[in-house]
Amino acid sequence: MSNIKIEIGQRIKQLRLETGLSQEKFALSIGMDRTYFASVENGKRNISIVNLEKIINGLNTSFSNFFEGIPFTQ
Amino acid sequence: MSNIKIEIGQRIKQLRLETGLSQEKFALSIGMDRTYFASVENGKRNISIVNLEKIINGLNTSFSNFFEGIPFTQ
DNA sequence: TTGTGACTTGTAGTCCGTG
DNA sequence: GCACGGACTACAAGTCACA
Secondary structure (H helix, E strand, O other), X not given: OOOHHHHHHHHHHHHHXXXXXXXXXXXXXXXXXXXXXXXXXXXXXXXXXXXXXXXXXHOOOOHXXXXXXXXXXX | OOOHHHHHHHHHHHHHHHHOOOHHHHHHHOOOOHHHXXXXXXXXXXXXXXXXXXXXXXXXXXXXXXXXXXXXXX
């Protein structure tokens, strides 16, 4: 049984790695706390839609594309 | 300039109307408070991903399809 | 049937550190 | 560079009376 928080965290990590940025540098670039961002990436947090939007924008992608990359959410 | 909370609320309403259910009946069917659901539909709440998942599941759709219906998020 | 203001409680989110 | 913890503050979750 899948967990949306973990799925989202993994997808974020996947896309962040593609940018070549560290958690810290990426978090800083979107004005987010590095420890909070790390806990989201590790599936520990129930993120709000406004903050998820911030991350998705920072990853230069769209909500559609972001979720298309998560098999479970199809 | 778009507002993700409002866009999401409108998309939820659009899909809920297709089910033919009232706010109250739909909210009840997914175990959510009627007034809370109403405030989400009206774009007043910064909903978390777990609650959004509950709604999306109740609407018998997927995250991908849900966001594909929001032009702004493409 | 739906919208909203007001409220309490739990947790999201911040900031300081550590190995 | 990352995972994790303690101690905070801000805000989402959840509920209600009333319109």
